[in-house]
Amino acid sequence: MPKAKIDAESGAAPAVTPAQDEDFALHSLQEALAADRRYTPNKEELLNLYEQMVLIRRFEERAGQLYGLGLIGGFCHLYIGQEAVAVGLQSALDSNRDSVITGYRDHGHMLAYGIDPKVIMAELTGREAGISRGKGGSMHMFSVEHKFYGGHGIVGAQVSLGAGLAFAHKYREDGGVAMAYFGDGAANQGQVYESFNMAALWKLPIIFVIENNGYAMGTAVKRGSAETHFYRRGTAFRIPGMQVDGMDVLEVRKAAEVALEYVRAGNGPVLMELNTYRYRGHSMSDPAKYRSREEVQDVREKRDPIEHVKQDLAALGVDEAALKEIDKRVRAQVAESADFAESSPEPAPSELYTDVLVERY
Amino acid sequence: MAIELKMPALSPTMEEGKLARWLVKEGDEVASGDILAEIETDKATMEFEAVDEGTVGKILVAEGTEGVKVGTVIAVLAGEGEDASAISAPAPKSEAAEAQSDASQNKPADTGTAQLVADVQTKKDPEVPHGTNMKTSTVREALRDAMAEEMRRDDRVFVMGEEVAEYQGAYKVTQGLLEEFGAQRVIDTPITEYGFAGIGTGAAMGGLRPVIEFMTFNFAMQAIDHIINSAAKTNYMSGGQMRCPIVFRGPNGAAARVGAQHSQNYGPWYANVPGLVVIAPYDASDAKGLLKAAIRSDDPVVFLENELVYGRSFELPELDDHVLPIGKARIMREGKDVTIVSYSIGVGLALEAAEQLAGEGIDAEVIDLRTLRPLDKETVLASLAKTNRMVVAEEGFPVCSIASEIIAICMEDGFDDLDAPVVRVCNEDVPLPYAANLEKLALIDTPRIVEAVRKVCYR
Incomplete structure (x- = not known):
C-alpha cells in the first residue's frame, strides 16, 4: 500500500495533497517548502529575530573572551555562525507546550528561548547564580520552566531523550511537539537510528533537527559520512526529510512551520537538515586546522545569517539607526551578564553534596 | 528397542514442570516432529515433540501431573517391529547404574546454578506490621503485582521493554499487564536497548514515571550511557531542576548454563555511581515492597532481580499498600x-x-x-x-x-x-x-x- 495512502487513512491531514507515489510522503514536505521558501515577517517580527541573533553572537564572542581570561573552564562550544537555526526554529514553537533538547553547543538555543543571559553566563563561569547553580557548566544547562531539557554532553544522547520527551507529549496528549537538535557528527551514532525507528513506529510528535555545520569536530562531513545528505537518512524509517538553508532565518522559520503542521497533525516525526556553518573551532581548544581561513572568510562574506537579515530589514525600510540602537542594547545586556558572571560568588562548599539524589533514604 | 521419553528441560532454569496434556494415547503411531504433549513451565506452555518414530507404548505420567522433574521417564515408545502393548514400565535402576547414566544426561543438580538456589525460607520482615496475614507468592508474581498496583495508583507509570506486552514478558514478570492497562501503558519495543533506555529517560525528564524492563541486565550494557550519563547525573548537573524518576529493572546475575555474556552481576557497576539508587532484593516481600518504593521514588533506580529466584515462593504480607524503605538492610x-x-x-x-x-x-x-x-x-x-x-x-x-x-x-x-x-x-x-x-x-x-x-x- 502506498505510504501516502496510509497517512490519509490515519485520519490526520497531510500537509499537502497525497500523490500516488509510494514515496510521496518522504519528499512532500520538501516540496511544500520549495513552493514557498521564506516566511514573510512584519517589521517588528524581523527586528525581533535580528535582535535574538545578534544577542547570541555578542554573547558567544564574550564567552570566548572570558574563556581566554580563564574565567570559563573546560569545554566551551560556541554557536557563532549558526544563529539562524535556533532562532528561526524556536520562533515557530509554542513555548507553552513544545519541548526542546540539544547537545553541548547549547548557549544559543537557551538565548533563543528567552532565558536570561545573566544566568547562562554565570553558569559558564561556574557560579552559584548560574542556571544549574554552577554544577553543570557550558554543556549541561536546563530550564524545565522553559521546557528546555538540556544541554547534553554525550554526542547523540539527546536524540533518544528527545524521542522520550515526544513520547511524554503523546502519552499525556498535551499537543506538544519535541524538537531534538543534533549535529552532523551525532547523526552517525547508532542510537539516532534506534530512535528514528521507534519515533516513526509509534508516530511520536518530534522534529529531528540536524545542524549540519560541515564538521564533526575536525572531520569534514564527506570524510565521515557515507550519505552526506542527512535529510535522506530518515528514508529507511519512512520519516520525511527536509533540506533547509540554515543561514537564512526566514527559510528556517518557514521550514519549521511546514514541519510542525505535519507533526502536530499526528503524522509522526520529521527529519530536518539545516545547512549551516560554525565560524569558530569545535570548542575553544580547537585551532580548526582542518579547514582554510579562506573557507571561513568566504562564508562570513557571502552567507552570514545576520548580514542576511540586515538585507531583509533594509528591504522593509528599516534604517541603520534602528539597528545601531539594537546593537547598543545587546552590547549592554551582554556586558551586564559578563559582569554578573564575574562578580557572582562561587557555590558554597556545602553545595557539593546537594542534589545528588532528590529524596533522602 | 523401546525408547524412553523423558521430561524435557524447556528453559535454562527449568527443573520441573506440569505435564499439562497428552496429545497422543497408548497405541498411537507417531512420527518425528509430531507433538506428543504440552508441558507447562513457570514461564510458558511448550509443545513436546517426538524425535523418533514408533508406537506409544506406555504413558507413565498422567496429564495434569504437576512437579514432574526434568529427566523423569514420562512415556515409552516402541520402535519398529516391537509390540507396543508388551512394553512395561522400566524397572527401577540400581543406584550405581543411575549414577553412570546420569553422568552423560541432563541432570540440573550438577550445574553450578543449582547450587545458587538455596532451599530456605525467610522470616517475616519486622517492617511488616504485627498480625498481618501472609500468603504464598513467587518473586515473579510479587514483582508483577508491585507494577500493577503502582500503575493503578498513578497513571504516569508505564512499562516499556522487549516482549513485555503481547508475549507477557520474556520471563513472564509482566504477565497480564497488557490486558489490564492496554497498549498505551504496556509497550513492546524493538530490540534496541540504547534507544528505549533513552526514550524512557527522556519520558521521565518530561514528567512520566517509566518502568523500563531489560530482558536481562547483560543487555543493559548497550544502554548504560543513558542510565549513568543521562538518568543519574542530570539532577545534579541541573542544580536540582531536572528530575528523572525512572526504574530500570530486569534479571541480573548468573542464570543457568547461559555462559559468560549472559551471566554477570552488575550490582557493583551501578552502585559505583552517585545519583543512582540501586536495589537488589532477595525474597518476594522485599521484591514487591521495594519495587513499589522504587516506582514512587523521584530518583532514578536500578532494580536488579534474579532469574533463578523468580519462581521461588515466599511468604508475602497481604497489605493494601506494601511499600518498604529504600536504603535499609x-x-x-x-x-x-x-x-x-x-x-x-x-x-x-x-x-x-x-x-x-x-x-x-x-x-x-x-x-x-x-x-x-x-x-x-x-x-x-x-x-x-x-x-x-x-x-x-x-x-x-x-x-x-x-x-x-x-x-x-x-x-x-x-x-x-x-x-x-x-x-x-x-x-x-x-x-x-x-x-x-x-x-x-x-x-x-x-x-x-x-x-x-x-x-x-x-x-
Whole structure:
C-alpha cells in the first residue's frame, strides 16, 4: 500500500495533497517548502529575530573572551555562525507546550528561548547564580520552566531523550511537539537510528533537527559520512526529510512551520537538515586546522545569517539607526551578564553534596 | 528397542514442570516432529515433540501431573517391529547404574546454578506490621503485582521493554499487564536497548514515571550511557531542576548454563555511581515492597532481580499498600558469633550456611543489604560491633565488588570492632564458563561460605 495512502487513512491531514507515489510522503514536505521558501515577517517580527541573533553572537564572542581570561573552564562550544537555526526554529514553537533538547553547543538555543543571559553566563563561569547553580557548566544547562531539557554532553544522547520527551507529549496528549537538535557528527551514532525507528513506529510528535555545520569536530562531513545528505537518512524509517538553508532565518522559520503542521497533525516525526556553518573551532581548544581561513572568510562574506537579515530589514525600510540602537542594547545586556558572571560568588562548599539524589533514604 | 521419553528441560532454569496434556494415547503411531504433549513451565506452555518414530507404548505420567522433574521417564515408545502393548514400565535402576547414566544426561543438580538456589525460607520482615496475614507468592508474581498496583495508583507509570506486552514478558514478570492497562501503558519495543533506555529517560525528564524492563541486565550494557550519563547525573548537573524518576529493572546475575555474556552481576557497576539508587532484593516481600518504593521514588533506580529466584515462593504480607524503605538492610537471621552480609541470591546461601553453622555451634547473623546504593552502613557496623567477625557473600566477581566496599567500610569505621579480617566469598575471578563442572567451580556456594565463617571464627 502506498505510504501516502496510509497517512490519509490515519485520519490526520497531510500537509499537502497525497500523490500516488509510494514515496510521496518522504519528499512532500520538501516540496511544500520549495513552493514557498521564506516566511514573510512584519517589521517588528524581523527586528525581533535580528535582535535574538545578534544577542547570541555578542554573547558567544564574550564567552570566548572570558574563556581566554580563564574565567570559563573546560569545554566551551560556541554557536557563532549558526544563529539562524535556533532562532528561526524556536520562533515557530509554542513555548507553552513544545519541548526542546540539544547537545553541548547549547548557549544559543537557551538565548533563543528567552532565558536570561545573566544566568547562562554565570553558569559558564561556574557560579552559584548560574542556571544549574554552577554544577553543570557550558554543556549541561536546563530550564524545565522553559521546557528546555538540556544541554547534553554525550554526542547523540539527546536524540533518544528527545524521542522520550515526544513520547511524554503523546502519552499525556498535551499537543506538544519535541524538537531534538543534533549535529552532523551525532547523526552517525547508532542510537539516532534506534530512535528514528521507534519515533516513526509509534508516530511520536518530534522534529529531528540536524545542524549540519560541515564538521564533526575536525572531520569534514564527506570524510565521515557515507550519505552526506542527512535529510535522506530518515528514508529507511519512512520519516520525511527536509533540506533547509540554515543561514537564512526566514527559510528556517518557514521550514519549521511546514514541519510542525505535519507533526502536530499526528503524522509522526520529521527529519530536518539545516545547512549551516560554525565560524569558530569545535570548542575553544580547537585551532580548526582542518579547514582554510579562506573557507571561513568566504562564508562570513557571502552567507552570514545576520548580514542576511540586515538585507531583509533594509528591504522593509528599516534604517541603520534602528539597528545601531539594537546593537547598543545587546552590547549592554551582554556586558551586564559578563559582569554578573564575574562578580557572582562561587557555590558554597556545602553545595557539593546537594542534589545528588532528590529524596533522602 | 523401546525408547524412553523423558521430561524435557524447556528453559535454562527449568527443573520441573506440569505435564499439562497428552496429545497422543497408548497405541498411537507417531512420527518425528509430531507433538506428543504440552508441558507447562513457570514461564510458558511448550509443545513436546517426538524425535523418533514408533508406537506409544506406555504413558507413565498422567496429564495434569504437576512437579514432574526434568529427566523423569514420562512415556515409552516402541520402535519398529516391537509390540507396543508388551512394553512395561522400566524397572527401577540400581543406584550405581543411575549414577553412570546420569553422568552423560541432563541432570540440573550438577550445574553450578543449582547450587545458587538455596532451599530456605525467610522470616517475616519486622517492617511488616504485627498480625498481618501472609500468603504464598513467587518473586515473579510479587514483582508483577508491585507494577500493577503502582500503575493503578498513578497513571504516569508505564512499562516499556522487549516482549513485555503481547508475549507477557520474556520471563513472564509482566504477565497480564497488557490486558489490564492496554497498549498505551504496556509497550513492546524493538530490540534496541540504547534507544528505549533513552526514550524512557527522556519520558521521565518530561514528567512520566517509566518502568523500563531489560530482558536481562547483560543487555543493559548497550544502554548504560543513558542510565549513568543521562538518568543519574542530570539532577545534579541541573542544580536540582531536572528530575528523572525512572526504574530500570530486569534479571541480573548468573542464570543457568547461559555462559559468560549472559551471566554477570552488575550490582557493583551501578552502585559505583552517585545519583543512582540501586536495589537488589532477595525474597518476594522485599521484591514487591521495594519495587513499589522504587516506582514512587523521584530518583532514578536500578532494580536488579534474579532469574533463578523468580519462581521461588515466599511468604508475602497481604497489605493494601506494601511499600518498604529504600536504603535499609534487613536482618534475616539474628546471631551473636559472626555476621554474614549478602544481597540478592546470595542471601539464600548465607541463610543456608547459617543453619549448617548452627549445628557446629556457630551462631551467625545474616544481613540482606537489599539496597546497594545508598548502602545501609549503620546496620552493617552495628552487627559487626555485636559479632566482631564478618564474611561477605556475593554472587559476582570479587574485584571491586560490593564485598570490597563492605570490607572498606569495616576498615574505615569498624576497625576497632574487628576480631578477625573480614573475608569475602564471591564467584571466581573468571568469565562464567559454560561447562557444567566448570560453572559449578566458578560460582559461589554454601560450603564456601561455611568454610569462610569457620576461618574468621578461627574454627
